[in-house]
Amino acid sequence: MRLTAILLTVLCLALMPFSVSAEKGKKEEKKLTPATVKNMGVTKDGDVELFCMDFSNPRVPDLQTIDDEANPRVFFDIPAIAEWKGQSTYEIKGSLIKQVRTGYNGKDKKLRVVIDLAPVYNYNVEPSFDDRYNLFCVAFSARSVR
Template sequence: MPNVISILSVMLLGLAVMAFQPSRPSGNNEKEMDKADSSPNDARPTKKIGHSQTDIIVVGDIQYEIEKNGTEKVCFGLNRFCSPKVFSIEGNNPKIVIDIKNVSSWKGKSMIPVNALLIRQVRSHLHRAHNKLRIVLDLSPSMDYVVEPLFYKAEGVYCIAVKRK
């Protein structure tokens, strides 16, 4: 079976990790995922009525790195702990999707070309009406992946680590 994406969970001292089970999201299709493109106008701050300032999530710039063991990581800073919704889309255009709720503004790049072995590009879009930031990792097809979401609490950094299965 090509394009199998496994999402792991691990609990380490000083490292909070969220657990996810791989699944095909019902009702989500590639057209919806392709909405992760944004324009410069999407960087305007928004505030959803009914949320206090302590509920608001501030997301830092998205960074990409490759570790010595070949693991590719996409990381971004958060002003506080949150539990993003992470799911995978398998098939000819596999993707990892990260949805972060209560995001008031996003000034990051809408697309980061990566062109590495596993991750081709990272796209992001702030859905202002829902105060939700969607980050999409477009993966190389015809590979099996292991995906590990990590939250480094002391640094306030959330990462998605992707490696070959």
């Protein structure tokens, strides 16, 4: 239990540089041109599973983690999405990523993405953004077995 708390703290500290304050995020949302999700998918590269989304305009979501031992997950909201015609659930069944769930709030024009992870591991979570392609990715790798 103590090790889990330490690992969660380390994970939170690792993700802090990618966090945006709520006020700053709200100001940026008002300036954003509505975007569309051009593509979304999961690939595997060795021991790393990579979730990626590419957009018509730049978007760098603020990741949140839930370290529930039975149901660990990462989620984020993407502001100013013009529309969402994708599925609500994508079964991935990878060794790390089990499924991806989406929910679109048409009133606020926000897309929430939830990435459900296998409960057997503690994770390294590394977000990245490639501005040449408006491509946002999150790399997942197992740090240790729980």
